[in-house]
Amino acid sequence: MKCEIIAIGSEVVAGDIINTNAADIANFLKNYGVQTIRHTAVLDDKSTIVKAINEAFGRAELVITTGGLGPTYDDISKESVAEVFGLPMEKDEESLKKIEDFFKKLGRKMTDNNIKQAYFPMGSTIIKNNNGTAPGCITEKNGKTVIMLPGPPIEALPMLNSVTMKDFLTKNQTEVIYENTLRVMGIGEAILEIMLSEYMKEGQNPLLAPYAKTGEVHLKITARASSYDEAKEIADELKVKIYSIIGDNIYAENKDGLEKTAVRLLGEKEFKISTAEFFTGGLLASSINSAPNSKNVYSYGIVGWAEEVANAEAAANIANDVKKTAKTDVGISIIGSGENGFEKLIYVGLSINNKTFTKEFNFLGNIDKIKDLAVKNALLFLIEHLKK
Numbered sequence: 001m002k003c004e005i006i007a008i009g010s011e012v013v014a015g016d017i018i019n020t021n022a023a024d025i026a027n028f029l030k031n032y033g034v035q036t037i038r039h040t041a042v043l044d045d046k047s048t049i050v051k052a053i054n055e056a057f058g059r060a061e062l063v064i065t066t067g068g069l070g071p072t073y074d075d076i077s078k079e080s081v082a083e084v085f086g087l088p089m090e091k092d093e094e095s096l097k098k099i100e101d102f103f104k105k106l107g108r109k110m111t112d113n114n115i116k117q118a119y120f121p122m123g124s125t126i127i128k129n130n131n132g133t134a135p136g137c138i139t140e141k142n143g144k145t146v147i148m149l150p151g152p153p154i155e156a157l158p159m160l161n162s163v164t165m166k167d168f169l170t171k172n173q174t175e176v177i178y179e180n181t182l183r184v185m186g187i188g189e190a191i192l193e194i195m196l197s198e199y200m201k202e203g204q205n206p207l208l209a210p211y212a213k214t215g216e217v218h219l220k221i222t223a224r225a226s227s228y229d230e231a232k233e234i235a236d237e238l239k240v241k242i243y244s245i246i247g248d249n250i251y252a253e254n255k256d257g258l259e260k261t262a263v264r265l266l267g268e269k270e271f272k273i274s275t276a277e278f279f280t281g282g283l284l285a286s287s288i289n290s291a292p293n294s295k296n297v298y299s300y301g302i303v304g305w306a307e308e309v310a311n312a313e314a315a316a317n318i319a320n321d322v323k324k325t326a327k328t329d330v331g332i333s334i335i336g337s338g339e340n341g342f343e344k345l346i347y348v349g350l351s352i353n354n355k356t357f358t359k360e361f362n363f364l365g366n367i368d369k370i371k372d373l374a375v376k377n378a379l380l381f382l383i384e385h386l387k388k
Contacts, residue, residue, distance in 0.1 A: 001033065001034045001035070001060075001061055001062055001172055001173075001174065002034075002035050002036075002037050002059065002060035002061060002062065003026075003029055003034050003035065003036050003037065003060050003061075003062040003063070003064060004036070004037060004038045004039075004040065004056035004059065004060045004062075004063050004064075005021075005022045005025055005026065005036060005038070005039050005040070005063075005064050005065075005066070006039075006040045006041070006042060006049075006052055006053065006056065006063060006064070006065045006066075007019045007021065007022060007039070007040070007041040007042070007065075007066050007067055007151075008041075008042055008044065008049055008065050008066065008067040008068040008077050008080075008151075009041070009043075009044060009066075009067040009068065009151055010043045010044045010074070012041045012067065012151075013041045013042065013043055017151075019039070019041060019066075020153055021066045021149075021151070021153055021156055021157070022039040022066075024153070024157055024160075025064055025066075025149075025156075025160065026039070028160045029169070030177045030179070032169035032170065032172075032173045033173050033174060033175040033176050033177050033224070034062065034169065034173075034177075035177070035224075037059060037060060038056070038059065038060075040052055040056070044068060044074040044075075044076065046076050046079065046080050046083070049065075049068070049076065049077065049080035050080050050083050050084055053065075053080065053081065053084050053146065054084060057084075057144050061143060061144060061145065062144075062145050062146075062147070063144075063145070063146045063147070064146075064147045064148075064149065065077050065081070065146060065147070065148050065149065066149050066150065066151050066156055067150065067151030068080075068148075068151070069117065069134035069135075069136065069148060069149075069150050069151075070117065070133075070134055070150075070151075071111070071113040071114045071116050071117055071133070071134075072113065075116070077148050078119065078120055078121060078137070078148060081121055081139055081146045081148060082121040082122075082139075084146070085121060085139060085141045085144075085146075087121040087122045087123065087139070087141070088121075088122050089119045089120065089121060089122070090119065090120065090121075090122045091115075091118055091119050092118050092119070092120055092126055092135075093118075094126070095117070095118040095120075095126055095135045096115065096118035098128070098135070099114055099115075099117055099118055099133050102133050103133075114133060117133055117134050117135065118135075120135075120137045120139075121137070121139045123139070123140075124137040124138060124139045125137060125138040125139075125164060125168070126164070127147075127149070127159050127162055127164045127165060128159075128162065128164070129150060129155055129159060130158065131154055131155045131158055132150060132152065132154075132155040134150045134155070136148050136149045136150060136156075136159050138164070138165075138168055145168075147165070147168070174226075175224050175225060175226055175231075176224070176225055176226065176227055176228050176230075176231045177222060177223070177224055177231065178222070178223045178224075178225070178228060178231035178232045178234075178235050179220060179221065179222050179223075179235075180220075180221045180235050180236075180239060180253060180254060181218050181219065181220045181221070181253060181254050181255075182218070182219040182220075182221070182239065182242060182250050182253055183216060183218055183219075183250065183251055183252045183253065183256070183257065183258075184216060184217045184218070184219060184246065184249050184250055184251070185215065185216045185217075185249060185251055185376070185377075185380050186248075186249045186380075187217065187246060187249050188212075188217070189210050189212040189217045192210055192217055192219070192246070193210060195245055195246060196208065196219075196242065196245065196246075199238060199241065199242070205223060205224050205234065206221050206222055206223035206224075206234050206235050206238050207221070207222045207223075208220070208221055208238065208242075209222070214369060214372050214373065214376070215372065215373045215376040215377065216376065219242065221235045221238055221239060221242075222235075223235035223238075251380055251383055257291075258287075258376055258379040258380060258383065259287050259288055259290055259291040259294075259379065260291045260292065261379075261383055262288065262291070262379050262382050262383050262386070263288060263291040263292070263293055263294050263297055263298075264291075264293075265383060265386040265387065266297040266330070266386065267293055267296055267297055269329075269386065270329075271297060271328075271329035271330050271352075271386075272297055272298075272299045272326075272328040272329050272330070273288070273297055273298055273299065273328055273329070273330040273331070273332065273382075274298075274299050274300040274301060274322045274323055274325070274326035274328040274330070274331050274332075275288070275298075275300075275301040275302075275322065275331075275332055275333070276301070276302050276318045276319065276321070276322040276331070276332070276333040276334075277301070277302070277303050277304075277333070277334050278303075278304050278305055278310070278318070278333070278334065278335040278336070279305070279310075279334055279335055279336030279344075279346065279371070279374060280334050280336075280371045280374050280375055281303060281371070282301065282303045283371055283372075283374075283375045284301075284332070284334055284374075284375045284378055284379075285298070285301040285303075287375050287379065288379075299326050299327075299328045300322070300325070300326035300328065301322075302322060309335070310335040310336055310337035310345065310347060311335075311337075311347060312347050312349075312358040312360060313358075314335055314347070314349075315333050315334075315335050315347035315348060315349030315358050316333075316349045316351070316356045316357075316358050317349070318333040318335065318349055319331040319332055319333040319349030319350055319351040319356060320349075320351045320356055322351075323351045329352070330350070330351065330352045330382070331349075331350070331351040331352075332348070332349065332350050332351075332378060332381075332382055333347075333348065333349040333350075334346065334347070334348055334374050334375070334378050335347050335349075336370075336374065343362070343363070343364050344362070344363050344370045344374075345360065345361070345362055346360070346361040346362075346363060346370070346373075346374045346377070347359070347360055347361075348361070348374075348377065348378045348381050350381060350382060350385060352385055352386075357381075357385060359377075359381050361373070361374070361377055
């Protein structure tokens with residue numbers, strides 16, 4: 001099943017509210033084999049909403065809307081959906097009673113315009129809202145479905161896990177989606193596309209898509225099949241082919257970022273690590289300590305500035321010194337020199353297994369980007385040696 005998500009609200013279109021719902025809903029739908037193909041935001045205008053839904057139905061069987069379910073004049077999502085399907089609005093007494101009870105519990109008088117929230121397109125299945133006054137609903141006709149949810153995430157997201165929502169999605173599930181992300185460093189997005197062009201074609205199953213990040217590229221494999229095991233098998237076949245081409249540049253899979261991977265490998269070897277940073281201002285230490293179980297491997301760190309001695313020899317000496325001072329199994333250092341804020345020579349020193357290694361990097365960009373790249377490449381350098 002294909003789905004489009006439409007955020008209804010002039011405040012969303014204007015940028016006053018960031019639409020986080022779309023990402024959360026799209027990720028949730030994957031669990032039921034639903035492929036989200038588009039996110040849209042539209043004004044609180046009936047003709048605009050009706051047009052957006054009709055256009056979405058030209059591409060997808062399911063539309064999920066967020067927002068426009070409140071009591072005010074510009075909350076017109078349900079009326080718009082009723083127009084799309086040619087249905088009258090009808091009052092749901094159970095929903096009205098729940099709204100009335102909500103105000104009674106608060107000790108507040110319910111204004112008449114709140115009654116509007118108890119009206120739905122005829123025949124809709126109501127989705128209860130346990131965190132607000134605006135229920136959602138599922139409206140179906142002629143093989144097309146609109147699911148309407150409130151705008152506030154604190155209300156909309158719990159409703160995704162409602163029995164009503166899950167029953168609908170389970171009943172209509174026809175396939176399973178399996179995803180795996182390969183994390184790559186050392187090869188840019190453009191070169192990766194050339195190397196893996198055979199597998200990067202629109203409409204393929206599995207689908208391989210590159211996502212450029214600072215200093216790295218994520219290769220996302222998405223497979224679709226009638227069962228989880230079949231989908232995973234399809235994805236794994238492609239993964240093996242990718243490893244045969246760029247395996248040395250893949251440092252982790254899925255959510256295992258550089259920090260988590262480094263900490264995991266240190267833990268497996270029962271190594272303790274200490275850090276010395278003379279450019280990145282403690283970002284390396286902070287990065288390592290952001291990973292689960294970092295307290296079991298991280299021991300000691302120093303931060304300073306030593307641009308006047310920034311070279312490979314200095315990086316090696318500092319890595320050795322911090323390792324000896326902290327009495328750890330591994331010492332790693334980062335020092336930098338060059339034009340502040342545009343071009344930097346970065347030196348990473350690594351002391352491990354009674355051996356010292358260094359690596360030089362030349363990064364371009366603003367100071368924050370260069371620091372980020374320095375930390376990521378230092379972690380990758382560490383990972384490469386921990387794997388040997």
